[in-house]
Amino acid sequence: MNDSATHNLEAGDVHQKFRTIAGKEILFDKQGFLWHPEDWTEEVAVALALECGIETLSDDQWRVIRFLRDYFSYHGRAPLNRDLKTGLGISLMELECLFPGGIRHGARRVAGLPNPRACTG
């Protein structure tokens, strides 16, 4: 057996892991997206924001989070950046700067949207 085979060997479901966030045990994928968007609460958002370095979510950040959740709830999919820009009246540059990790890895994660690459079944 090659040396490297003795470490880094994965087992179980490589996509899922439980974490305790805001006092709740919640299932995440390995990229840090909520497995079930329904598990999201404002307390979860605050805790996830803190993890990525945001001590207090600003009004603009909450606007983005609420837009993302409303859009997802209505359409069943995440918005593209152009939808965010149109819906919020904020430039893409400003939007990207609002969250560490930008819209895709920052805002989406804090807003509890699922990873669009999720492979189920």
Place this chain on the structure above:
Amino acid sequence: MKKVVMKINGKSHQFIVEPDRVLLDLLREDMLLTGAKQSCDRKGQCGACTVIVNGKAVRSCLQKVANLDGAEVITVEGLGTPDNPHLIQEAYVLSGAVQCGFCTPGMIMSTKALLDRNPNPDVEEIKKALEHNLCRCTGYAKIIDAVTLAGRFIRGETTPDKVRPDPNGPKIGVSHPRPSAMIKACGVAAFSADIKLQDALELAVVRSTEHHAKIKSINTSEAEKMPGVMGIMTADDIKGTNRIVIIFPDQPILCKDKVQCLGDPIAIVAAQTKNQAVAAAEAVKITYEPLPVLKNPREAMAEGAIQIHQEWPNLCFAQPQIKGDAEKAIAASAVVVEANFTTQINHQAPLEPEATVAYIEGEGEDAQLVVVGRSIQIHGMMANLQEALGYENVRYEEAYSGGQFGIKAAMTSEGISGAAALHFKRSVRYIPSLAESMLLTNKRHAFDMKVKLAADKDGKLTAFTIEYIVDNGAYQIIGIYVIMRAMWMLSGSYNIPNINAMGKLVYTNNPAGGAARGAGPPQVTFALESAMDMLAEKIGMDPFKFRKINSLLPGQSVSTGMVYEQWPFPELCDAFQPSYDRAKKEAADLKSGPIRRGVGIATHAFGIGGPGDAGRVAVELDPDDGITIFAAVADPGEGNDSMLTQIASHVGGIPMNKIRLVTRDTDHTAEMGPAAASRMTYMAGGSLILALEQLKKAMEEVGSKTYEGLRKAGKATHYVGSKQAAGQEGPLDPVTGQGPSFESRVHNIQMAEVEVNTDTGEVRVIKMTTAVDAGTVINPHNLEGQLHGGIDQGVGYALREEYIHGKTNDWNTFKFPTMKTSFPMDVIIKETPRVKGPLGATGIGEMTMVSTAPAVINAIYDACGVRIYNLPATPEKIKAALTAKK
């Protein structure tokens, strides 16, 4: 050049052509008649391009236009239109003979030529007339039905109106024509290569000629100067991560420093014509430093083996499963069998090559990259493209798709076309050949399995142990899921109290393993069901009775420890018993002489609604009180359009012609996950019902069923439903493999009746019979079509098909199933409503082939006393085993 005048669909046309111009290309490129399809690289192997020339069905890819002066040509577009179809087109639609629809125009033209000369053909005459037309979806059964029905229409014995189900009658359990069937039958459904794209560049890809090597240099200087070349791009020109990610980010769109597999993409050439692009791609010079090639998992796990990916060991995943104490139970068991089994790498073999097109829509900050292709998971592919290409504003559109059978859970050619459209800032078409499509796509994983199965003196199963080592190939597409899926469904139909299993996934330099109908269970079920027959023989019990007495019962647990409250397998056995008794009786008289008859059984309980699975479907009540469904429910041939339409009409109480589907692009659909794992009826159908129930509740609250009524009352007209499957509590335990499995199961018994020629080792399938309990049946034709097609694929897997990378390069070398290899099929259906299934339904698509290979192998043993442990069971292997037995 030569001047040619001919009539096409009744109109005269003049062409001046090169001597090698073939009719197929003229029809598609000059006449824009894209009903005739290209699949087999113009070798005349597939018949998808069949048209009628001077009254005869011909493969248009073999017809030189220069030889057709004065000819009369009829294409599928010349027969009828969706508004005014030909009787043959009606017959195909009404018989359920149209699945993916890629072969359908060619089939219909061969049918036309046949019925013009013989309006009352028997089955053998039909098979002879359509012997050059290939189909991967139907097992040919419903195509034969369609030709027969078309003959009846033409002879005036009945009419389409008499055969067509009443659209105002019941919606569930009725074979209403698929919404998409007629446009496919008329050749006007646009598959990727049919899309007209103004001024598009044609792409060709420079692919690795090495199986494993470092790239030392890429020299494009000569190629760039060649005629028509607009540019050449390499990995350095891709702005994003250049990585395709489903589980691990291990697969580049273009390789930069190293290739892991023969055919890996290295550079993209864009040119004015396809021939120019291909010629320039051949002129790109790559120098390699060859590395050791790991041809199988044993080599890859050997001491000192080179590591293929820096970030992951060759043995990249291992999952145990421990239930009870298998070793102790085996030691105490009255009978034990032990054997090793292997299954081959195989191609899913969709008829359509891996074509995609891409273009930029809009300008400036609003410019959107649009990729059109064959994906069954358009949102996932969009996300992959966004990150891999470093471009956020992406739309993925699903074209009509010529079959897929799992292959399109992965991203194949869309990364190439998307990258090129962005880099060259032009519309592009990437239409690879069949040979190239085989090189670039993922394949069914090969398994190497070591098995022990034990029972007590009464024939009750006591223990099962299995180690399965899986060849992951060069890239991690869904390899880990294949290991897990095999684990989730490991114990099949049975109650096995003690289990010890280990699944290992190993990188090699073989083609990447990917999703393939069943994906895991077909392989381990081949081992389990072969061992079941071996054990039954050792005990001295009839193999069918042995299976029935070992059925899991409600309240018992499967190998993961999950307890099921519904398990209607014993009742399915009862329904199947008469067919089994009949087959055994008929075979009993054919046990001597060179041709010997055998009967083989295998079963499975296939999982539907995976642990933690979730779906989302949006519905909108329209101003005319119809309903539009917005959900990315891909339909590469299964009939998901029927499923959505019939469920929505039934639940919503709205006529089917007022149900509209928006399913094909990421800008307008809810994310529904992949059209894989047989999950769409269960997950999308379930989500649809949840959305409709919200709409109906709103209607009840306002006392109105109309759009105007809801609007006036201030109620929403748009709702999203989300079906969540069981197993939300998390993954299997990494140490014990215990935990959730699928929410529901579809139960299946298959029986093969074969004749073995003991002189040659050849096997003829006399008949396949399948019994299935899939819960409520929504559309019987669609259910039967899945069963027929899956069984045909399963027989190919058992007897003929094997993909050898670099050698299997067309349909002949693949040994594609044909009318000649087709066989009669019987279907027995039971409908135990599933407690959590949409209207009581569950899924069907993959289960159809899981039991087939072991049923065939068990039948071969029953016929001639030799057991084949290594698929496929070729005549050479059977003959060698017979010789060894003597």
